[in-house]
Amino acid sequence: MADTLQAADDTALVSQLKAGRESAFEEVLRRYEKKVYSLVRGLTRNDADAQDALQETFLSVYKKIGSFKEASSLSTWIYRxxxxAALMTIRRRKRHDRTVSIDEHLPEFDGDGHRVMALPDWSPDAAGILLNKELSHYLRESIQALEPGYRTVFILRDQEGLSNEEVAAVLKLSVPAVKSRLHRARLFLRERIKKYWWGTRKPRARFSESGKGAARGR
Structure with missing residues (x-):
């Protein structure tokens, strides 16, 4: 039976869930537990809240599967x-939200519509960027700094790999709204990384041998 459930699509799995089969719920956990944890961890920003949201999610799935009308896919329903659950956990814990305004980090333009500061050319050091643990850590922090509405769209679209249409269904937004939030989130992150990049690549002051000699001669 377990092998049959593993091979079943979500529609067949929903039928088994509604029939009250415990093995069907175990299959839902197998398929979605890691994905849901990744999502709620990104939204809540700490392990304790993520675990609470994870448990609340699957408890709700178990209790509410009978009311699932299958107007959307099972995955969309679970993500929603x-x-x-993640947002409710944040409100319940009344955590201080260390977000910043996304507008503070969007590109600046002059009166003619040109960027005030051009983006640096990263291509020569692409491999180095990917291997730079410090940069990776900074990128994760920057994602966490996004306002919740933008962070949710970014995580669902760019980290979890949902399509724009799927993200729209999960969040009950229009597709254009999803695209707009995603675009602004990506710009925000790009600007933050640009500032980090320039800040770490400023020429370092070097000790001048000629200056040293001149100093000795004085």
Whole structure:
């Protein structure tokens, strides 16, 4: 039976869930537990809240599967529950939200519509960027600094790999709204990384041998 469930699509799995089969719920956990945890961890920003949201998500799935009308896919429904559970967990814990305004980090333009500061050319050091642990850590922090509405879209789209249409269904937004938030989130992150990049690549002052000699001669 377990092998049959593993091979079943979500529609067949929903039927088994509604029939009250415990093995079907175990299969849902197998398919979605890691994905849901990744999502709620990114939204809540700490392990304790993520675990709470994870448990709340699958408890809701178990309790509410009978009311699932299958107007959307099972995965979309579960993601929607997970997002709501994560946001409720944040409100319940009344955590201080260390977000910054996304507008503070969007590109600046002059009166003619040209960028005030051009983006640096990263291509020569692409491999180095990918291997730079410090930069990776800074990128994760920057994602966490996004306002919740933008962070949720970015995580669902760029980290979890959902399509724009799927993200729209999960968050009950229009596709254009998803695209707009995603675009602004990406710009925000790009600007933050640009500032980090320039800040770490400023020429370092070097000890001048000629200056040293001149100093000795004085």
């Amino acid at each position: 529950i997970a997002v709501n």
